[in-house]
Amino acid sequence: MLLSCSGWACTRLISVSKVPGGNPVARQDPDGFAIEFMICDFCGSNFCDRCHEPGSRFRAPRCTSCGGKLVSGARLEQMSGRPRPAAAQHHAQAVRLMESGRFQDALPELDEAVRLRPEYAEAHRVRGIALSGTGRHAEALAAFDQALQLNPSDALAHVERAGTFLRMERPAEAIAAYDQAIALRPGYAAPQINRAIILMDGGRDAEALAAVDRAIALLTSGSAVGAGRYDLASAHSVKGAALVKLGRYAEALPVIDYAIDNGPDSWNDHYNKSYALERLGRIEESERARGIADSLRNS
Ligand SMILES: [Zn+2]
Ligand SMILES: [Zn+2]
Structure with a gap:
């Protein structure tokens, strides 16, 4: 079975195999495939071993999207049967709505996601995009700031923030926001x-x-x-x-x-x-x- 990695712009596939030591084809192409990975115990995102922070003896690595605890990929089967928590479901529903351009309808879903889980960085960013897309620019900027406070390495939040400044006809701040995205990535x-x-x-x-x-x-x-x-x-x-x-x-x-x-x-x-x-x-x-x-x- 192959899973995709939720790490930003990561194109590696995660190979899940019963073969001891991992699928031999995957092992020969470490840039294309990961064998070691972790799963977020809240939102269920998978992260390959190049895309999650290492964690320490005292603290499990965290999901950059929702702040959840990452657990070993070996627990995939056990995790996959569990229903997603409500905040993750509201977020997923909002993303689906926004893919068909329904920003207005996505907003209550995102409001609920961040109300239930204030540390949900990605939900704050997506909420910022929905707010910006419905003309609520100042609130969008506040949402991007929250997303960046929770996940300072979110280049997409900087890019969206820049786009919002542009819609507000504030080009100097848009350039500064793009500069931050460029410095980061x-x-x-x-x-x-x-x-x-x-x-x-x-x-x-x-x-x-x-x-x-x-x-x-x-x-x-x-x-x-x-x-x-x-x-x-x-x-x-x-x-x-x-x-x-x-x-x-x-x-x-x-x-x-x-x-x-x-x-x-x-x-x-x-x-x-x-x-x-x-x-x-x-x-x-x-x-x-x-x-x-x-x-x-x-x-
Ligand atoms: Zn997560
Ligand atoms: Zn990855």
């Missing part, structure tokens, strides 16, 4: 890309270009963690826009084409392409790109 490209967008929107185009170049270097180095499918395409999209703003039209074109070929349709990319082509005197191609931009914008 240098291999996480998304906050670097988002930070570059804010710099560019603030007219700091050269800084934006340098920041997005670092994100592209990270994403192509193979050492990025938590990367999304379109991260590299969006980074190129931002880089292309920065180059256009800096008047470096010829350099911008292949960068924008990379974003167009590898990312979701964006009128912005075609618009920037059209603009760069026009400035380079390639009017016919520019008009074609402009036509695509217009049709995407109106669709």
Whole structure:
């Protein structure tokens, strides 16, 4: 049996086997598979041996999501038959609702989860996302602060906090929050890309270009963690826009084409392409790109 690890951005699978010493295939690929793991006795999350804190003689390691006690993975069978506590059920229900965009309906579930279990870091973060998504920005910031107090290594809480500052049109604080996420998880490209967008929107185009170049270097180095499918395409999209703003039209074109070929349709990319082509005197191609931009914008 294979389980997934709940550690942040962990891609290892947990191999559960009756074979003494563990499944031989899993043992040969320690980066792909974990044999040793722990289970949270409250929320039931599994953590591979690289993703939980070590614990000590006097204190069992704790679940970073809910603060529960972690117990040996050997107790999996015994644990799996038990019903989840109410706080964990409310949290799980809220996550399901939010996956279908029902932030408003998720809020009472999350209120209940943190009322029943005030130390539930992840429920505070998810509650912050639901509050931010329903326009209750100040309360969202307070929820993210609580999440971070309970779990200071929660990079996602910093990222969501940054997004909330942006919605409140407080870009300087958004940048500071992204900086915290980046300091915590240098291999996480998304906050670097988002930070570059804010710099560019603030007219700091050269800084934006340098920041997005670092994100592209990270994403192509193979050492990025938590990367999304379109991260590299969006980074190129931002880089292309920065180059256009800096008047470096010829350099911008292949960068924008990379974003167009590898990312979701964006009128912005075609618009920037059209603009760069026009400035380079390639009017016919520019008009074609402009036509695509217009049709995407109106669709
Ligand atoms: Zn837990
Ligand atoms: Zn893990």
